[in-house]
Amino acid sequence: MTWIIGDTTEAGFQKDALAGVLMMAGAAMAHWGAGRGRRWAGFALSTGGGLLPWMVGSALLGLLISNVAWGWTIAVSGMWQPTFVPFVSVPCVLVLLYGRGWAVALTGAVLGAGLTTPIALPMVNLVCRPTGLPNVVGTTTGMAVSTLIALPLCRSLPWMLRPAIDAPEVAGLIRPDAPALLLSSRDHSG
Known part of the structure; x- marks a missing residue:
């Protein structure tokens, strides 16, 4: 369990279960504070659209699936393996693009663990290490x-x-004095 929790911090080039718990607690606190307009919450997480719980849920499920499906590679090689990669890739991207919901979260988790880890494993073990x-x-x-x-x-x-x-x-995210670079699909004729 500490390996899986530690995977949450590995994208930052360290692996620590306590840091993972504190990072997730800090994100939850910031999400809560931002939803209530608290200045101390800092910048908007997950584009400020309230998607953080769905992103974290999908990413954690992808991380769990990755460790269950690919954790055996650690025992076989006796070395570090990139089981953390779903936590910071496909699940988060899909939630940002497709929004909230169980179908999106589960699809992101399964594709994250089913694609990202099996691509990263041979890249690390067969390309990078040699x-x-x-x-x-x-x-x-x-x-x-x-x-x-x-x-x-x-x-x-x-x-x-x-x-x-x-x-x-x-439109609310754009400064009033900034040029209008974002067009909706119905306004775009190209």
Whole structure:
């Protein structure tokens, strides 16, 4: 269990279960404070749309699935393995793009563990270690490639419906003196 909780901090190049618990508690506190307009909450997490619980849930489930499905690689190799990669990749991307909901969260978790970890494992073990490249090259390659596979795949999944962006919400995020660079899909004729 401490390995899985420690995986939450590994994207920052450390692995510590206590740091993972404190990071998640801090994020929950900031999310709560931002929802109540507290200045101490800092910047908006997960684009400020209230998606943090869904992102964290999907990412944690992806992390759990990854460790259950691929944790055996640690025992076989006796070395560190990139089981943390779903926590910071596909699940979060899908929740940001498709919004809240169980279908999105579960799809993100399964695709994160089912794509990201099995791509990152051979990149780290068969490319980075033998050639002396830093492991981060293999883990980030796994995250990038799995996202490039997951996004087109999700377009064909009937339960993955992308929500329309509400123009008034987006307009509130733009400074009044900034040029209008964001167009809604109905205003875009190109």
